Amino acid sequence: MEQKLSDKIKKINEEHMKVTEKQSKIIEAAIEEFSRNGYASTSTSQIAKKAGVAEGTIFRHYKNKKNLLLSIVTPTMTKLIAPFVMDGFDTVFDKKFDTFGDFLKAILKNRVDFIRENLSILKIFMQEISFHPELQENYKEYIAQPLFKRLENTIIHFQDKGQIKNLPVHTVIRFTASTVVGFLFTRHIIYPDMNWNDDKEIEQTINLIINGLSPETD
Amino acid sequence: MEQKLSDKIKKINEEHMKVTEKQSKIIEAAIEEFSRNGYASTSTSQIAKKAGVAEGTIFRHYKNKKNLLLSIVTPTMTKLIAPFVMDGFDTVFDKKFDTFGDFLKAILKNRVDFIRENLSILKIFMQEISFHPELQENYKEYIAQPLFKRLENTIIHFQDKGQIKNLPVHTVIRFTASTVVGFLFTRHIIYPDMNWNDDKEIEQTINLIINGLSPETD
Amino acid sequence: MEQKLSDKIKKINEEHMKVTEKQSKIIEAAIEEFSRNGYASTSTSQIAKKAGVAEGTIFRHYKNKKNLLLSIVTPTMTKLIAPFVMDGFDTVFDKKFDTFGDFLKAILKNRVDFIRENLSILKIFMQEISFHPELQENYKEYIAQPLFKRLENTIIHFQDKGQIKNLPVHTVIRFTASTVVGFLFTRHIIYPDMNWNDDKEIEQTINLIINGLSPETD
Amino acid sequence: MEQKLSDKIKKINEEHMKVTEKQSKIIEAAIEEFSRNGYASTSTSQIAKKAGVAEGTIFRHYKNKKNLLLSIVTPTMTKLIAPFVMDGFDTVFDKKFDTFGDFLKAILKNRVDFIRENLSILKIFMQEISFHPELQENYKEYIAQPLFKRLENTIIHFQDKGQIKNLPVHTVIRFTASTVVGFLFTRHIIYPDMNWNDDKEIEQTINLIINGLSPETD
DNA sequence: AATGAATGAGGCTTCATTCAT
DNA sequence: AATGAATGAAGCCTCATTCAT
Numbered sequence: 001m002e003q004k005l006s007d008k009i010k011k012i013n014e015e016h017m018k019v020t021e022k023q024s025k026i027i028e029a030a031i032e033e034f035s036r037n038g039y040a041s042t043s044t045s046q047i048a049k050k051a052g053v054a055e056g057t058i059f060r061h062y063k064n065k066k067n068l069l070l071s072i073v074t075p076t077m078t079k080l081i082a083p084f085v086m087d088g089f090d091t092v093f094d095k096k097f098d099t100f101g102d103f104l105k106a107i108l109k110n111r112v113d114f115i116r117e118n119l120s121i122l123k124i125f126m127q128e129i130s131f132h133p134e135l136q137e138n139y140k141e142y143i144a145q146p147l148f149k150r151l152e153n154t155i156i157h158f159q160d161k162g163q164i165k166n167l168p169v170h171t172v173i174r175f176t177a178s179t180v181v182g183f184l185f186t187r188h189i190i191y192p193d194m195n196w197n198d199d200k201e202i203e204q205t206i207n208l209i210i211n212g213l214s215p216e217t218d
Numbered sequence: 219m220e221q222k223l224s225d226k227i228k229k230i231n232e233e234h235m236k237v238t239e240k241q242s243k244i245i246e247a248a249i250e251e252f253s254r255n256g257y258a259s260t261s262t263s264q265i266a267k268k269a270g271v272a273e274g275t276i277f278r279h280y281k282n283k284k285n286l287l288l289s290i291v292t293p294t295m296t297k298l299i300a301p302f303v304m305d306g307f308d309t310v311f312d313k314k315f316d317t318f319g320d321f322l323k324a325i326l327k328n329r330v331d332f333i334r335e336n337l338s339i340l341k342i343f344m345q346e347i348s349f350h351p352e353l354q355e356n357y358k359e360y361i362a363q364p365l366f367k368r369l370e371n372t373i374i375h376f377q378d379k380g381q382i383k384n385l386p387v388h389t390v391i392r393f394t395a396s397t398v399v400g401f402l403f404t405r406h407i408i409y410p411d412m413n414w415n416d417d418k419e420i421e422q423t424i425n426l427i428i429n430g431l432s433p434e435t436d
Numbered sequence: 437m438e439q440k441l442s443d444k445i446k447k448i449n450e451e452h453m454k455v456t457e458k459q460s461k462i463i464e465a466a467i468e469e470f471s472r473n474g475y476a477s478t479s480t481s482q483i484a485k486k487a488g489v490a491e492g493t494i495f496r497h498y499k500n501k502k503n504l505l506l507s508i509v510t511p512t513m514t515k516l517i518a519p520f521v522m523d524g525f526d527t528v529f530d531k532k533f534d535t536f537g538d539f540l541k542a543i544l545k546n547r548v549d550f551i552r553e554n555l556s557i558l559k560i561f562m563q564e565i566s567f568h569p570e571l572q573e574n575y576k577e578y579i580a581q582p583l584f585k586r587l588e589n590t591i592i593h594f595q596d597k598g599q600i601k602n603l604p605v606h607t608v609i610r611f612t613a614s615t616v617v618g619f620l621f622t623r624h625i626i627y628p629d630m631n632w633n634d635d636k637e638i639e640q641t642i643n644l645i646i647n648g649l650s651p652e653t654d
Numbered sequence: 655m656e657q658k659l660s661d662k663i664k665k666i667n668e669e670h671m672k673v674t675e676k677q678s679k680i681i682e683a684a685i686e687e688f689s690r691n692g693y694a695s696t697s698t699s700q701i702a703k704k705a706g707v708a709e710g711t712i713f714r715h716y717k718n719k720k721n722l723l724l725s726i727v728t729p730t731m732t733k734l735i736a737p738f739v740m741d742g743f744d745t746v747f748d749k750k751f752d753t754f755g756d757f758l759k760a761i762l763k764n765r766v767d768f769i770r771e772n773l774s775i776l777k778i779f780m781q782e783i784s785f786h787p788e789l790q791e792n793y794k795e796y797i798a799q800p801l802f803k804r805l806e807n808t809i810i811h812f813q814d815k816g817q818i819k820n821l822p823v824h825t826v827i828r829f830t831a832s833t834v835v836g837f838l839f840t841r842h843i844i845y846p847d848m849n850w851n852d853d854k855e856i857e858q859t860i861n862l863i864i865n866g867l868s869p870e871t872d
Numbered sequence: 873a874a875t876g877a878a879t880g881a882g883g884c885t886t887c888a889t890t891c892a893t
Numbered sequence: 894a895a896t897g898a899a900t901g902a903a904g905c906c907t908c909a910t911t912c913a914t
Contacts, residue, residue: 022895038349040258043887054896059889127345131256167422174404175397175426182396204385208393212430240878261904272879277906279877458874474785476694479908490875495910563781567692603858611862614836615829622828640821644829648866676899697883708900713885715898879911886904893896 008142023061025051030068035120039069039128069128074138076121083110085146100158100213104206108180112202119188148173164213172213179209241279243269248286253338257287257346287346292356294339301328303364318376318431322424326398330420337406366391382431390431397427444578459497461487466504471556475505475564505564510574512557519546521582536594537646544616544638555624584609600649608649615645677715679705684722689774693723693782723782728792730775737764739800754812755864762834762856773842802827818867826867833863 019027029051033042044065048055062068097103115122129135155172158164164172183205187196237245247269251260262283266273280286315321333340347353373390376382382390401423405414455463465487469478480501484491498504533539551558565571591608594600600608619641623632673681683705687696698719702709716722751757769776783789809826812818818826837859841850 020894038256038258040256041349044889045887055888056890056896056898057894060894060896065888123348127348130341130345131259171419171422174400175423178396178400178403179393179430182392182400185396186392201389204389205393208430211432212397212426214429238877262906263904273905274880274907275878278879281906283905456873474692474694476692477785480910481908484876491909492875492877492911493873496873496875501909559784563784566777566781567695607855607858610836610840611833611859614832614839615866618828618832618836621832637825640825641829644866647868648833648862650865674898698885699883709884710886710901711899714900717885719884875912875914877911877913879909881908883907884905887902888900890898890900891896892898 020061022051022053022057026053026058026061026068027072031072031120031124034069034072034124034128039065039124039131044068066132066134069124069132070134070138072121073125073128073135074142076118077125077139077143080111080114080118080122081143081147084150100163101206101210103154103158104176104180104209105202108202108206112184112198115184116188123189162215165215167213175212176209179205179212238279240269240271240275244271244276244279244286245290249290249338249342252287252290252342252346257283257342257349262286284350284352287342287350288352288356290339291343291346291353292360294336295343295357295361298329298332298336298340299361299365301325302368318381319424319428321372321376322394322398322427323420326420326424330416333402334406341407380433383433385431393430394427397423397430456497458487458489458493462489462494462497462504463508467508467556467560470505470508470560470564475501475560475567480504502568502570505560505568506570506574508557509561509564509571510578512554513561513575513579516547516550516554516558517579517583519543520586536599536649537642539590539594540612540616540642540645541638544642548634548638551620552624559625598651601651603649611648612645615641615648674715676705676707676711680707680712680715680722681726685726685774685778688723688726688778688782693719693778693785720786720788723778723786724788724792726775727779727782727789728796730772731779731793731797734765734768734772734776735797735801738804754817754867755860757808757812758830758834758860758863759856762860766838766852766856769838770842777843816869819869821867829866830863833859833866 026047029047030042033047033050036042044058045055047068048058051058058068062071097106125135129139151173152169155164155169159166159172183201187198187201244265247265248260251265251268254260262276263273265286266276269276276286280289315324343353347357369391370387373382373387377384377390401419405416405419462483465483466478469483469486472478480494481491483504484494487494494504498507533542561571565575587609588605591600591605595602595608619637623634623637680701683701684696687701687704690696698712699709701722702712705712712722716725751760779789783793805827806823809818809823813820813826837855841852841855
């Protein structure tokens with residue numbers, strides 16, 4: 001069952017691989033335009049022009065505009081969480097971490113490049129998730145739920161070790177995610193052009209999380 | 219100068235007051251539709267139908283669809299931060315707070331109802347801010363800057379009192395805001411229908427922030 | 437019968453006189469806008485704004501937009517030809533002229549100021565005459581026909597005196613009118629801002645007409 | 655330089671050639687409607703219906719309603735004056751004319767059919783030239799200026815030969831053009847349905863011009 | 873007499889999608 | 894596989910006109 005899930009995810013990603021040259025031009029153009037203007041305000045002819053293909057060509061490869069959106073967003077989102085859910089991968093979970101801090105650091109190190117490279121798509125995802133039920137369903141089934149399950153285990157593990165306050169798991173996740181996402185959002189979307197010292201910021205961010213979650217020490 | 223700003227903001231809000239009955243029906247309908255489908259995917263005829271007015275009536279009151287958006291979003295955003303920037307108001311800042319926790323609690327108590335009541339508009343704001351330069355300008359001038367200034371003072375105040383770690387002010391603000399917004403977002407947008415114990419969640423959230431920011435005690 | 441015609445024309449002009457202050461503001465504004473943008477491209481709200489009245493006020497005084505146009509154009513056109521058709525007036529026709537040249541000079545002297553003052557309205561007339569049957573009917577009945585009749589008599593008179601070549605009357609009128617209108621058009625519409633020596637140009641123009649029409653002298 | 659101009663004009667006309675069948679239906683319909691109702695009072699849906707195409711098809715070929723107008727008017731106007739400005743063409747200018755009368759006769763013979771065939775477009779041009787700056791610019795650059803230059807030379811030539819009164823060139827042109835245009839206008843626009851003897855009228859018109867311009871013979 | 877809010881028809885234009893080539 | 898002309902529905906907005914105040 002679990003196996004099946006990661007198979008499905010593998011398939012989603014593999015389908016994304018076998019693309020012709022025109023196709024990848026279309027995808028590239030669509031990502032740029034969707035992320036700059038939003039899905040609804042981007043026309044297929046705009047994408048075609050930017051991709052250097054005929055309008056009809058888009059519809060030869062993607063059933064419709066919505067389908068093009070899903071083809072862009074879904075594989076990237078699954079890849080984003082792949083290290084958390086893929087068995088057999090050399091993931092961050094396969095190593096044993098002594099502290100919750102180490103764990104966080106490892107995740108961030110592992111995913112921060114991927115996020116930077118796929119920022120436009122993540123932006124599109126955040127913008128569009130509310131408006132497209134298809135996206136929401138994919139998201140819940142392939143991303144949110146598997147991810148939550150894995151994190152749940154990890155957090156309980158560190159709570160058992162006494163490193164994390166005994167708050168409800170979802171509160172811990174929410175706090176951690178908020179802080180991390182808040183940093184990445186500020187870093188890459190609100191002030192992408194500021195002069196950031198990424199290593200220092202990440203360390204500070206992790207410290208704030210660990211401090212926040214550390215059990216009363218008396 | 220500072221006085222002038224709060225005057226401008228007062229004006230923005232007052233202009234929003236003198237509305238006919240049809241006008242407020244239009245606003246109400248637009249808020250609902252914009253927030254459900256997004257600005258670009260909401261048609262003015264849709265709004266007119268839901269408001270029970272002729273489509274032309276919308277354009278008698280708002281010269282543009284864009285203008286309608288701004289008329290909805292800008293006054294609400296200034297009202298949201300009004301307690302922080304208005305002089306002469308009985309704001310959360312006029313009282314002296316002994317601890318940073320008390321300060322946070324006071325803010326959240328003060329603003330949480332407003333946020334709940336204006337959730338749709340805040341959602342619209344978050345969705346559209348990236349796509350509308352006019353919105354961005356209003357936001358920077360009337361909201362982000364004044365708010366930052368006030369918070370900066372407050373945070374330095376509590377850093378001087380030794381309650382908050384000596385991190386850069388913007389880091390403190392980012393961490394605090396991320397955590398608060400992360401809670402509100404989860405509470406009202408991701409899982410609005412869950413059975414929330416608001417008081418307890420707010421307390422926990424504040425504790426996480428205070429813990430996170432508390433200076434090393436050794 | 438003839439009497440009736442000049443009575444009708446008198447009535448048209450008198451009706452144009454009893455106007456309230458708002459009415460004349462509307463007329464003034466309409467003239468300016470119609471002549472600048474054309475009838476079809478001028479909106480009644482544009483006129484109202486420029487006139488400083490409410491949109492509804494226009495329709496209190498003029499049944500509709502078309503009616504406003506007619507109220508502007510028709511009286512002016514009848515006034516333009518009034519000296520030619522009004523009995524009892526001290527017209528250019530009442531004096532006896534020795535030569536066709538004197539006659540032309542007298543007409544031009546008499547009408548040139550009127551034309552200059554009513555240029556915008558004449559422009560509107562020329563633009564709109566093709567598109568409005570009502571205008572065409574008024575024009576034929578009250579302007580073209582009476583005018584032609586009078587000119588016919590005059591021209592036959594000078595042909596009998598041997599001053600004008602024995603061409604068909606309509607040819608003489610066409611040639612004369614073309615030359616005069618051609619001058620006025622160039623003078624006031626094509627190059628209104630050039631530095632014109634009006635007296636000299638008028639004299640030259642008349643000379644060209646007289647030369648053109650002078651019988652072979654051999 | 656001069657070469658460049660005639661190249662540009664050639665290009666304008668050639669672009670007008672490569673038209674699909676639907677395109678020429680659109681043009682045909684637009685000409686008829688624009689000339690019957692005026693540009694502003696003709697709707698694109700009206701044109702589409704008359705052309706038997708979808709409204710959207712118009713905008714695939716002409717980015718604007720305005721652009722459609724220009725695509726109709728500009729090439730025809732340049733073609734109208736082509737014989738005057740095109741080098742290498744077998745124009746009326748290439749032959750030597752003994753008299754100004756022969757010159758006028760040649761021009762009229764040459765252009766009268768073209769005018770008759772393109773009457774609707776010329777009407778549209780005259781109606782719309784005042785309201786469209788783009789049209790005015792094209793007109794000045796490609797039509798009025800080159801035409802004036804050529805005529806100037808010709809007129810000075812005949813003035814030197816003593817056939818034409820020593821009036822300012824622009825006065826001669828104005829008088830000649832007024833008389834010719836006055837005839838054509840009466841012939842084709844005011845009374846198109848009258849029973850005209852074209853050859854006789856043209857001869858008379860030319861005689862009037864020549865007489866008008868002939869130097870005093872004493 | 874004057875106002876101006878309200879209307880709804882219609883105008884120009886864009887767009888996703890189809891289909892013949 | 895790729896093109897791009899064609900479509901017609903729908904979008905935003907303007908307008909002449911009406912009517913309650």
